[in-house]
Amino acid sequence: MITIIVCLVLLIPACALGYHFLINHHILKSNKHPIREIGNNRKIFSMVRDILLQGEEVSVAVRGQSMLPFFLSGQTIHLRPLKDGEIKKGHVVLADTGKNFVVHRIIKIEAEVVTLFGDGNIKATEKVKPEMIYGIVKCSKAHLFLARIWLWIRPLRRYPLWIIKRITPK
16 A cells, blocks of 8 residues: 555656646647736736636746646646636636635635645645636646546655755746
8 A cells, every 4th residue: 555655656746747748838829818927926817817707718827836746837828717617626727815816726615615725835725715716727637637646645745746846947
């Protein structure tokens, strides 16, 4: 059993990083709104929110390490407007926490509160109302499967994250 857990702890980050380089290394050419500027979180994501509320897709460059190993700093993610009933555990969403916007994974859904958690975080979570979620990141089934396992090994992932955070850009 311990061997299986150790393999999962080492394998999932490797698969996620490999998945990034093989599948997610392109920008959608049909996207009308690529946003790659660096600046104030509220200002940029307020623009992204407005575009999503108009029913259009938008691409943004990831900054930071809170979604490692699935999204690397500098990688482009593609957000699309949220549809009814699409708030599901495991999906990555754009949400307004009140202080700033985050692109994090849903780990828990309650009647009035959705709990978000960055894949690269150890403890910190955000709680938001469902109406404060504006978009969903386009992810493949393989990504969602690997993310489910990554969530399952949450108590052990601090060890591979320690290594990954030292070898990837901030």
